[in-house]
Amino acid sequence: MSPTSSPLSRVAPLAWFILLVAALSGAWWWWQIGRPVPLPDTPTAHIACVSYAPFRKPGETPLDPHAFVSPERIDADLRALSERFDCVRTYSQGFGLSAVPEIAQRYGMKVLMGVWIGRDPVANEHELQMGIATAKAHPEVLRGVIVGNEVLLRGEQSPKALAGYVTELRDAIHDTHVPVTYADVWEFWLRYPEMAKAVDYITIHILPYWEDEPVEPRDALQHVAEVYARVKASFPGRAVMIGETGWPSEGKQRRGAAASLVNEARYLREFLRYAGSVDMPYNVIEAFDQPWKREQEGTVGGYWGIFDVHARPKFSMQGPVVEEPQWLWGWYAGGAGAVLFVLAGLWRREWRGLRSRVALLLAGFASGTALAWQFRQMWYACRNLPEWLLSGLLCVIALGTSLTLARWVAGRLAGVPPRAEPNRVVRFVWLFGLAFYGLLLAFDGRYRDFPLGLFWLPALGYLLAAVLDVGNSVMPSVEERFLGCLMPLLAAIAVAQEIGLSPPAWMWLGVNLALGGAVLIGWRRAARLQSHQAQAAGQ
Numbered sequence: 001m002s003p004t005s006s007p008l009s010r011v012a013p014l015a016w017f018i019l020l021v022a023a024l025s026g027a028w029w030w031w032q033i034g035r036p037v038p039l040p041d042t043p044t045a046h047i048a049c050v051s052y053a054p055f056r057k058p059g060e061t062p063l064d065p066h067a068f069v070s071p072e073r074i075d076a077d078l079r080a081l082s083e084r085f086d087c088v089r090t091y092s093q094g095f096g097l098s099a100v101p102e103i104a105q106r107y108g109m110k111v112l113m114g115v116w117i118g119r120d121p122v123a124n125e126h127e128l129q130m131g132i133a134t135a136k137a138h139p140e141v142l143r144g145v146i147v148g149n150e151v152l153l154r155g156e157q158s159p160k161a162l163a164g165y166v167t168e169l170r171d172a173i174h175d176t177h178v179p180v181t182y183a184d185v186w187e188f189w190l191r192y193p194e195m196a197k198a199v200d201y202i203t204i205h206i207l208p209y210w211e212d213e214p215v216e217p218r219d220a221l222q223h224v225a226e227v228y229a230r231v232k233a234s235f236p237g238r239a240v241m242i243g244e245t246g247w248p249s250e251g252k253q254r255r256g257a258a259a260s261l262v263n264e265a266r267y268l269r270e271f272l273r274y275a276g277s278v279d280m281p282y283n284v285i286e287a288f289d290q291p292w293k294r295e296q297e298g299t300v301g302g303y304w305g306i307f308d309v310h311a312r313p314k315f316s317m318q319g320p321v322v323e324e325p326q327w328l329w330g331w332y333a334g335g336a337g338a339v340l341f342v343l344a345g346l347w348r349r350e351w352r353g354l355r356s357r358v359a360l361l362l363a364g365f366a367s368g369t370a371l372a373w374q375f376r377q378m379w380y381a382c383r384n385l386p387e388w389l390l391s392g393l394l395c396v397i398a399l400g401t402s403l404t405l406a407r408w409v410a411g412r413l414a415g416v417p418p419r420a421e422p423n424r425v426v427r428f429v430w431l432f433g434l435a436f437y438g439l440l441l442a443f444d445g446r447y448r449d450f451p452l453g454l455f456w457l458p459a460l461g462y463l464l465a466a467v468l469d470v471g472n473s474v475m476p477s478v479e480e481r482f483l484g485c486l487m488p489l490l491a492a493i494a495v496a497q498e499i500g501l502s503p504p505a506w507m508w509l510g511v512n513l514a515l516g517g518a519v520l521i522g523w524r525r526a527a528r529l530q531s532h533q534a535q536a537a538g539q
Contacts, residue, residue: 026369034327036320049087061292082107139176216256251300298447337368374453405461438490484519
């Protein structure tokens with residue numbers, strides 16, 4: 001058989017194509033998130049009201065019953081917030097937050113004061129008494145008192161019991177003329193309309209990203225307008241306030257609703273223009289990013305702030321917005337990966353040829369940009385040192401796997417007979433890891449990100465190795481074949497859950513098809529060879 005018609009020469013163009021597309025895709029992804037995106041401007045950066053929670057430093061969380069925020073810290077926060085906001089909304093009287101009304105008054109701000117209601121009746125009564133005392137002490141600064149936040153959504157109280165708490169506080173501060181309300185997702189007001197009898201006005205939450213059927217950014221404002229009109233029509237003659245609305249800047253994409261900095265800026269700008277045009281009372285969630293929320297809601301929970309954890313504005317209210325100003329670091333990482341892979345191929349003479357070096361360069365660049373992608377996700381998602389250590393270790397293992405496979409692939413593309421097949425034990429570990437995470441995504445994936453950059457390296461490497469391993473005669477184990485078939489099915493469930501609207505879900509399916517396809521290609525070739533051997537033995 002001539003070299004030009006050998007089995008390897010027939011599959012080599014496909015391998016080159018995959019390498020080139022992988023490298024160009026990595027370069028393009030980083031380039032496109034660094035492009036300025038034109039957005040509509042807002043007439044002013046001033047916002048009527050914003051949710052305020054001070055738990056933004058490492059380790060701070062309201063889940064700690066002993067947490068406490070000093071008056072000095074609150075003073076510094078409100079002094080800064082008063083430059084852009086007329087009002088702040090709080091959620092609890094505990095943790096030192098009962099000092100907010102007094103401090104806000106110094107800076108000419110109003111307060112939507114929260115009283116937290118949960119399951120514990122003793123804690124609830126303590127909160128109520130603190131709220132009553134604070135409201136009586138500072139009625140002139142209060143725009144309203146919100147007794148309970150999404151209590152019905154969490155299922156922690158019945159409507160009757162919750163209305164009792166609201167009525168108790170309302171009666172106690174009646175002489176102050178401070179209005180009292182309850183806040184929940186808009187559907188729960190329609191589900192429990194009897195709650196309207198207990199409040200002075202209705203406070204609803206409209207969060208297009210978190211809807212049961214997530215709303216894309218382009219349709220979000222229309223959704224808000226429709227929901228607001230629907231609630232107004234359901235409670236004629238009653239005042240309705242939007243107690244929470246906003247958009248996350250990082251985290252998992254839900255169907256067509258992508259959590260991104262550009263989309264947060266777009267939503268807030270458009271919402272503020274609309275709210276100002278119709279004189280709609282509103283409160284934006286939230287002032288600062290809240291890292292502790294990642295424990296409850298995944299990555300996305302920590303990134304609803306207008307300011308980051310360092311109290312820096314995340315975007316301007318005028319002009320274009322850039323998703324990732326440091327996008328060039330993705331290219332730098334690709335370049336570093338290319339250099340590393342080429343250097344790793346210098347110690348064997350057969351890897352020093354032009355074809356080997358180009359293959360290593362492309363594989364290294366693709367691997368570097370993918371790891372940089374994963375590191376960017378880790379930067380937003382990792383909550384503590386153990387998570388950083390685990391994620392970092394997995395990235396190192398992925399890089400080592402990719403480097404080993406790239407050298408093997410480079411040798412094959414240069415026409416060098418392989419000295420050994422790619423390590424199947426390592427492949428099984430990656431198969432198991434991908435299948436395990438696929439199970440988590442399929443059955444508990446609401447808050448889980450797609451770790452695409454991590455799994456893309458071994459998936460692409462093993463796919464290329466399978467394509468080029470034309471002489472393979474080793475049948476994959478039963479376990480490998482099972483996982484190779486299972487993974488794409490689990491990934492397809494993730495795509496179906498997003499009704500095909502989430503690009504990351506499709507890319508996750510592609511990763512699973514790549515690694516699973518590597519097993520299926522080997523299975524098919526080994527089965528063919530065994531069939532031919534059986535036929536030859538029978539003749």
